[in-house]
Amino acid sequence: MIRIAPFLSLDPRDIEESFMRASGPGGQNVNKVSTAVELRLDTQKLNLPSDMRARLGVLAGRQLTDMGWLIVTSQKTRSQERNRADAMEKLLSLLREAAQRPRRRIATRPTKASKTRRLDAKARHSRTKSLRREKPTHD
Numbered sequence: 001m002i003r004i005a006p007f008l009s010l011d012p013r014d015i016e017e018s019f020m021r022a023s024g025p026g027g028q029n030v031n032k033v034s035t036a037v038e039l040r041l042d043t044q045k046l047n048l049p050s051d052m053r054a055r056l057g058v059l060a061g062r063q064l065t066d067m068g069w070l071i072v073t074s075q076k077t078r079s080q081e082r083n084r085a086d087a088m089e090k091l092l093s094l095l096r097e098a099a100q101r102p103r104r105r106i107a108t109r110p111t112k113a114s115k116t117r118r119l120d121a122k123a124r125h126s127r128t129k130s131l132r133r134e135k136p137t138h139d
Contacts, residue, residue, distance in 0.1 A: 002092065004092065004095045004096055004099055005096065005099035005100075007049075007099075008046070008047075008048070008052075008095075008099060010041075010046070010092075010095070014041060014042065014045060014046075015039055015040070015041050015088075015091070016039070016040040016041075017037055017038065017039050017040075017084065017087075018037070018038050018040075019034040019035070019036065019037055019038075019080060020034050020036045020037075020038065021033070021034050021035070021036065022034075022035050022036035022075035022078075022083075023036075023075065033080070034080070035075065035077070035078055035079065035080045035083055036073065036074065036075035036083060037073065037074055037075075037080065037083045037084045037087045038071060038072070038073045038087070039071070039072045039073075039087045039088065039091055040069055040070070040071050041069065041070045041072075041091065042068060042069055042070075043056065043064070043068045043069070043070050044067075044068040051101070052098050052099055055097075055098040056070070056094070056095070056098035059094060059097055059098050060094060060098075063094075070091070070094070072087050072090045072091045072094070073087060074086040074087035074090065
């Protein structure tokens with residue numbers, strides 16, 4: 001079992017992997033060897049909390065299908081094993097990031113000094129721009 005979060009573990013048997021030929025550099029190796037990997041995980045089978053499922057949908061974007069399949073691919077290297085490890089790392093980091101609840105933002109008010117500095121800067125900028133204006137001549 002792969003530990004994602006204290007409340008979530010992932011069985012490696014739930015991850016389907018398939019290999020295909022990679023595009024890009026690699027010479028004749030690209031045409032002969034299937035080094036690119038695609039990992040597929042059915043998120044419907046996982047017991048994900050609803051808030052985590054929503055965060056995963058936002059983070060994964062197009063990698064999460066309408067049917068709930070999370071699809072991660074890798075074709076960075078010319079080695080099948082390294083691509084498999086890279087794709088697995090991408091998948092796990094995506095799930096771990098979705099498992100973390102965002103911290104609540106505590107609303108703060110600006111200090112009086114910061115308000116004064118901002119208004120002084122605006123006045124200075126306004127003066128500078130007004131001095132740039134060309135004075136009309138009446139002839």
